[in-house]
Structures are given as structure tokens and as C-alpha cells.
Amino acid sequence: MRRLAALRQRLLDLELDGLVVTSPENIRYLSGFTGSLGYLVIAGDAAEILGDSRYWLQMEAEAPAFRLMPSGPSHGLWALVAERIKALGLRRVGFESQHLTFDQHQRLSSALPPEPTLVATASLVEELRIVKEPEEVELLRAVASIAGRAFDRVRAAIRPGLRERDVAFLLEQTFRELGADGPAFETIVAAGERGALPHGRASDRVIQRGDMVVVDFGATAAGYHSDTTRTIVVGEPTPEQARVIEAVRQAQLASMALMKPGETADAVDRRAREALAGEEHAYGHGLGHGIGLQVHERPYLSPTDHTALRTGMVITNEPGIYVPDWGGVRLEEMVLITDTGPEVLTSASWEIGVG
Amino acid sequence: MRRLAALRQRLLDLELDGLVVTSPENIRYLSGFTGSLGYLVIAGDAAEILGDSRYWLQMEAEAPAFRLMPSGPSHGLWALVAERIKALGLRRVGFESQHLTFDQHQRLSSALPPEPTLVATASLVEELRIVKEPEEVELLRAVASIAGRAFDRVRAAIRPGLRERDVAFLLEQTFRELGADGPAFETIVAAGERGALPHGRASDRVIQRGDMVVVDFGATAAGYHSDTTRTIVVGEPTPEQARVIEAVRQAQLASMALMKPGETADAVDRRAREALAGEEHAYGHGLGHGIGLQVHERPYLSPTDHTALRTGMVITNEPGIYVPDWGGVRLEEMVLITDTGPEVLTSASWEIGVG
Numbered sequence: 283m284r285r286l287a288a289l290r291q292r293l294l295d296l297e298l299d300g301l302v303v304t305s306p307e308n309i310r311y312l313s314g315f316t317g318s319l320g321y322l323v324i325a326g327d328a329a330e331i332l333g334d335s336r337y338w339l340q341m342e343a344e345a346p347a348f349r350l351m352p353s354g355p356s357h358g359l360w361a362l363v364a365e366r367i368k369a370l371g372l373r374r375v376g377f378e379s380q381h382l383t384f385d386q387h388q389r390l391s392s393a394l395p396p397e398p399t400l401v402a403t404a405s406l407v408e409e410l411r412i413v414k415e416p417e418e419v420e421l422l423r424a425v426a427s428i429a430g431r432a433f434d435r436v437r438a439a440i441r442p443g444l445r446e447r448d449v450a451f452l453l454e455q456t457f458r459e460l461g462a463d464g465p466a467f468e469t470i471v472a473a474g475e476r477g478a479l480p481h482g483r484a485s486d487r488v489i490q491r492g493d494m495v496v497v498d499f500g501a502t503a504a505g506y507h508s509d510t511t512r513t514i515v516v517g518e519p520t521p522e523q524a525r526v527i528e529a530v531r532q533a534q535l536a537s538m539a540l541m542k543p544g545e546t547a548d549a550v551d552r553r554a555r556e557a558l559a560g561e562e563h564a565y566g567h568g569l570g571h572g573i574g575l576q577v578h579e580r581p582y583l584s585p586t587d588h589t590a591l592r593t594g595m596v597i598t599n600e601p602g603i604y605v606p607d608w609g610g611v612r613l614e615e616m617v618l619i620t621d622t623g624p625e626v627l628t629s630a631s632w633e634i635g636v637g
Numbered sequence: 638m639r640r641l642a643a644l645r646q647r648l649l650d651l652e653l654d655g656l657v658v659t660s661p662e663n664i665r666y667l668s669g670f671t672g673s674l675g676y677l678v679i680a681g682d683a684a685e686i687l688g689d690s691r692y693w694l695q696m697e698a699e700a701p702a703f704r705l706m707p708s709g710p711s712h713g714l715w716a717l718v719a720e721r722i723k724a725l726g727l728r729r730v731g732f733e734s735q736h737l738t739f740d741q742h743q744r745l746s747s748a749l750p751p752e753p754t755l756v757a758t759a760s761l762v763e764e765l766r767i768v769k770e771p772e773e774v775e776l777l778r779a780v781a782s783i784a785g786r787a788f789d790r791v792r793a794a795i796r797p798g799l800r801e802r803d804v805a806f807l808l809e810q811t812f813r814e815l816g817a818d819g820p821a822f823e824t825i826v827a828a829g830e831r832g833a834l835p836h837g838r839a840s841d842r843v844i845q846r847g848d849m850v851v852v853d854f855g856a857t858a859a860g861y862h863s864d865t866t867r868t869i870v871v872g873e874p875t876p877e878q879a880r881v882i883e884a885v886r887q888a889q890l891a892s893m894a895l896m897k898p899g900e901t902a903d904a905v906d907r908r909a910r911e912a913l914a915g916e917e918h919a920y921g922h923g924l925g926h927g928i929g930l931q932v933h934e935r936p937y938l939s940p941t942d943h944t945a946l947r948t949g950m951v952i953t954n955e956p957g958i959y960v961p962d963w964g965g966v967r968l969e970e971m972v973l974i975t976d977t978g979p980e981v982l983t984s985a986s987w988e989i990g991v992g
Binding site: 316317318334335336337339340354377379380381382383385386388400404451454455458464478480481483497518566567606635 | 638645671673689690691692694695709732734735736737738739740742743757759799806809810819833834835836837838921922
């Protein structure tokens with residue numbers, strides 16, 4: 283209930299009587315409900331979960347602190363949200379403007395009389411999620427550890443003749459054998475020139491001797507996600523392959539050193555870009571992202587995010603170099619911000635050569 | 638280009654100069670781009686794809702009929718959408734109001750001068766997707782066949798002592814061995830009293846002799862999805878288990894007979910509900926849903942969907958009975974509407990007893 287209490291304090295600060303929560307991750311964070319459809323209505327003295335018959339038993343089991351308000355076939359979820367806002371006498375009600383679609387907002391406003399005012403709010407719950415509680419850090423550490431051990435096992439099996447897709451399947455299977463629910467996202471295995479696609483999924487391309495291979499992988503369990511990237515070379519790295527990998531590693535280490543309380547997200551990002559200033563093909567994406575109930579969440583290590591880093595944040599650091607028609611390098615760690623500096627949660631072999 | 642031409646005709650009918658497409662499945666359907674972030678701007682004589690550096694190579698490779706408009710770090714995607722609307726001189730521009738969030742709409746309108754009018758449109762591309770092209774039917778048939786063969790293999794291995802989760806993993810692994818990209822959705826395996834949760838995911842619950850087990854599974858490949866449900870009994874079914882399964886099967890067959898051109902979605906739904914009128918715990922969810930690039934898409938077999946069925950639609954039929962604290966039964970097929978009536982695309986053993 284610490285989470286609900288913190289949210290209620292934010293509502294008071296913003297002079298809101300209540301909040302309609304529609305993002306599945308925020309619903310899970312606040313209530314424990316893990317299903318894909320349902321909404322919360324939260325006020326100073328009310329905590330309600332609204333859902334249809336498919337989810338009633340699950341809501342009662344997973345969200346015992348919330349009062350279940352059932353919707354029915356003739357009584358859709360949005361009509362029920364409007365009804366609860368009226369029944370609870372809420373006058374200024376926040377909604378999650380980054381999650382609610384234009385249509386859902388129209389549907390909700392048209393089901394309400396003019397009196398309650400709907401107020402667009404952004405990231406109220408996400409702001410709570412940005413600093414992880416100790417139990418959340420343990421869950422992140424556990425999935426990062428599973429993913430790292432899976433990589434180390436599968437790494438030994440990578441050899442010319444395997445398809446990118448085979449490597450991805452082996453990884454995902456090993457995540458499960460080690461106790462994860464499955465992959466946190468579609469595993470990226472991008473060999474040779476395909477490595478220049480920062481989001482190239484695993485394809486049917488056959489891995490060849492000499493290929494540099496970007497492997498970007500994560501496991502998920504209990505709703506939490508990991509995210510790690512390694513770049514390996516099948517056979518003996520050429521001097522240019524080794525040079526590019528080392529340049530990316532140095533940018534990562536230089537910027538990671540700034541991942542401590544008091545620095546800002548954009549300062550970390552700037553440090554990595556400075557380190558790669560001489561590289562024509564340095565990455566155009568962000569340097570990193572928070573990770574937790576979502577794979578990508580606040581804060582973002584990017585020029586436009588000025589968030590001050592705080593103890594308990596968990597953020598990836600993933601610089602890269604992508605050379606069209608040649609290949610790519612990306613290296614990624616999950617970093618926990620602690621009072622004494624960065625702590626790397628990910629673990630996977632750093633050895634470059636395989637096969 | 639047939640798809641683009643059909644969409645342009647719809648825009649003419651609605652007196653729209655252009656459309657901003659933001660739904661990933663609609664983007665894939667129109668352009669071929671399979672990535673997760675990018676937008677389309679489509680006008681009478683323009684077809685543009687907008688994306689950031691991570692996706693440029695992929696966009697060029699996958700969406701050759703579209704002109705690539707690159708966004709940059711200092712030039713976000715929404716600013717670029719606004720710029721293209723202005724550059725193309727569009728005055729009435731549709732947006733996908735079921736996909737665009739409230740915030741994205743605000744961001745786009747505030748980046749535009751007052752002159753271009755943003756018009757909320759719903760389901761313009763989804764309406765095109767509702768009738769499958771022959772190539773799409775073949776892709777759906779292929780994933781349904783993989784899923785069915787996987788089920789038949791795994792079915793033989795189901796026995797007391799396995800966890801629900803083990804069955805789900807075996808199924809998903811077999812999908813891949815048979816050539817699928819992976820599961821179409823989180824596989825449901827719900828044994829015993831957990832079967833009364835219509836969306837109960839596979840858990841650590843150990844399967845026992847006598848359990849009735851609901852297995853709801855699908856495979857995905859090339860962007861298309863399958864969806865099948867079988868209910869089995871571990872050991873000899875009790876008379877009540879057999880009776881409930883048979884009641885659901887009869888409701889499915891009676892309603893499936895109506896899945897032909899000229900009938901409406903709600904009429905099919907009504908027929909199944911009539912067949913189960915005597916059952917206290919008949920399903921509260923919809924009877925079925927279209928399936929294609931999304932697992933759930935139009936039309937919906939529900940009291941409120943009056944869509945006339947047409948040749949080429951592919952729709953699930955999935956009645957159920959859920960008895961709290963006792964168990965559940967759901968049976969599901971994917972049905973292709975043809976000129977001569979329903980054709981079942983799914984295939985998986987109907988034998989009830991296992992183990």
C-alpha cells in the first residue's frame with residue numbers, strides 16, 4: 283500500500299480527486315492484477331478494479347486490496363468507469379494521456395455529465411516506478427542473471443552454419459529452462475552486414491566464419507524484464523572488428539562511470555557521444571533506458587531527458603556503431619544506480635571470439 | 638498496391654486529402670514494414686514512410702513502394718509528420734483515433750498551423766483487412782496447421798505430474814520446430830478449477846489425474862496468427878465432464894453452421910447462446926473474433942456487431958462454460974467463410990481423454 287499512498291499524495295499535490303489508470307503495467311504495479319484488460323479508479327478513500335467476467339476470479343485473487351466492480355455485456359467498461367466517477371462524487375479526475383487513445387477519451391467524456399472534469403496527466407504512476415524498490419531490484423537481478431547464464435551456455439554453441447533464428451530459439455529455450463517465463467522481447471541476432479540494423483530481428487541468415495554478430499537478448503519473469511547486448515565474432519576478429527568493438531566498450535565504460543546519484547540522464551548520454559565523436563557511424567538511438575515492468579521506461583539516457591539519477595534506478599547503457607553494408611557493434615548492460623556508484627546487474631561473457 | 642488503391646478510394650469517399658497511419662499492423666499491411674516504430678503518410682499521389690535511424694535500412698528493404706522520410710534526434714517523428722502534412726499541402730487529414738493516444742494527438746495538432754484539419758477516422762485500414770486475400774488465407778492456414786500438429790504431438794505427452802507451464806513450453810517449442818516464429822499469444826493451459834479462469838495463463842499448477850484442462854494456443858509466422866482451443870481430460874472423463882464438453886461442442890457446431898455469406902456476426906453469436914440457454918455458467922465473453930495480422934480483429938461475433946459475413950473472412954468460434962471452483966470448457970476453431978459455407982482452418986485432435 284506504500285505505492286497507493288504515494289500516488290494519493292501526488293493526486294493531492296495536483297488537486298485531483300481521483301485517477302483512472304488504464305496502462306496494464308501501472309495497473310499491475312498498483313494492484314497486483316496481471317491480466318491484459320481492466321481499469322483502476324483510485325480516489326482518496328477508494329481503490330476499485332473494473333473488469334469483465336473473464337477476469338473476475340483473477341482480479342479477486344491478485345488484487346485483494348481493490349474492490350471489484352464488474353462490468354457486463356450490456357454495460358461496457360467505459361460506461362462503468364463513468365458510473366464509478368459519478369458514484370464516488372469525483373469532480374477533477376486524472377486520466378493517463380499517454381495511454382488513453384483519442385477514441386477512449388471521447389467515449390469516457392461523452393458518458394460523463396459536464397461536471398466532472400477530465401484532466402490529462404502524464405507519467406504519474408511511471409514517476410513512482412522510476413526508482414525501484416529493493417524487491418524489484420532483486421527481480422531484475424534475477425532475470426538479468428538468467429539471461430546471462432543462458433547466453434554463456436548458448437555462446438559455446440554458436441558456429442558457422444547455424445541460422446540467426448536458431449541462436450535466438452536456443453537462447454529463449456534456455457531462459458525457460460533456467461526458470462524465466464520467456465523472452466522479454468523478440469531476441470535480436472544480427473550477423474554480418476545485418477548487424478548494421480539496430481533492430482534487426484533474428485532471420486534465416488546463416489552465420490558464416492568471420493561474421494560479427496550482435497545478440498540483444500532479455501528474459502522476463504514475474505513481470506520484470508532484462509536487456510543485455512553482446513557482439514561476438516565467429517572466428518578470429520579482424521583488426522577493424524576488434525577496433526570498433528573496443529571503441530564502443532570504451533564509450534560504455536566512460537559513460538557508465540557517470541551513472542551515479544546527482545548526475546543527469548543527458549550528461550551520461552553526452553559522455554558516450556563525446557567518446558565516439560571520431561566515429562562516422564556512431565549510433566543515432568538513445569544511449570539507454572530505464573527497465574522494469576516494461577522493457578523501455580523512464581528515464582531515458584538521451585539529450586532531451588534531464589532526469590537527475592537517483593539510487594534505485596535501473597537503466598541500460600548501450601552505445602553502438604553501425605556501418606552500412608559492413609556490420610554493427612552494440613554492447614549493453616543494465617546498471618543499478620547506488621549511493622556508491624554504478625552496479626552492473628547483467629552478466630554474460632565478454633569474450634569476443636567464438637566458434 | 639491493390640491495398641493502397643483501395644485505401645485511396647476510401648479517402649476520396651470521405652473527402653480526406655490524406656491519412657496518417659500509426660498502427661503497426663496497418664503499417665505492415667500497407668507497406669510491408671515489419672518494425673515496431675514508424676508512421677505512414679498517405680495521400681492521393683504520395684506514399685511516405687517516416688522513421689528514425691534505427692529503421693532506415695529496414696524500411697528501404699521492406700517498404701520499397703514508400704518514400705523514406707528520415708527523422709533525426711533534433712527532429713522527432715511527430716514534428717516530421719506535421720512537416721510532411723504541410724509539405725504535401727494536405728488540408729483534411731485523417732488519423733487513426735483508435736490508435737493515436739490523447740497525447741500524440743495533442744502533439745500533432747500543436748505542431749500544425751490551424752489550417753490543416755485533423756479528422757478522427759476509425760478502422761479505415763482495418764476494414765480493408767477484414768476480408769483476407771488468398772495469400773493471407775494461405776498464411777493463416779499454414780500457422781493453424783503448425784499449431785494443430787504441435788498440439789497433437791504435445792497432447793500425447795500430457796500426464797499427471799507435469800505443470801501447466803511445462804505443457805505451454807512444449808507447445809511453443811514445437812511451434813518453432815515446425816517452422817513458426819513463436820507463439821501468437823501467451824499460451825493458456827488451465828487445469829482443474831483454474832479452467833474456470835477464461836484467461837488463466839499457464840502456471841506452476843501440477844496437472845492431476847481427473848483434471849479437465851483448457852489449452853488455448855496459437856502460432857505466428859510472417860505476421861499472421863492462429864488461435865485454437867481444446868479441452869481435454871487427464872484420465873477417464875466423468876459423466877459431468879463429458880456432458881459439459883458435449884454441450885459446448887453442440888453450441889459450436891450449431892453456430893458454426895451459420896458462418897456463411899449473408900448471415901451477420903450477431904446472429905452467429907445468438908445461435909450459440911441459445912444453444913447454451915440452459916447452462917447456468919455459459920460464457921460471458923464474445924463467441925469469436927476475426928484473426929489475421931492481429932490475434933483479435935474485426936469482425937467480432939457478439940451481440941453488438943452487425944457485420945454481414947463475407948467470403949474471405951476468417952473468424953474464430955469459441956463458446957465455453959466456466960463453473961467456479963469446478964473447472965472450465967472452451968472449444969475454439971478458426972473458420973474461413975466461403976461461398977459454400979464455413980471451412981475450418983484449425984486442426985487438432987478432438988479426442989478428449991489423455992494420459
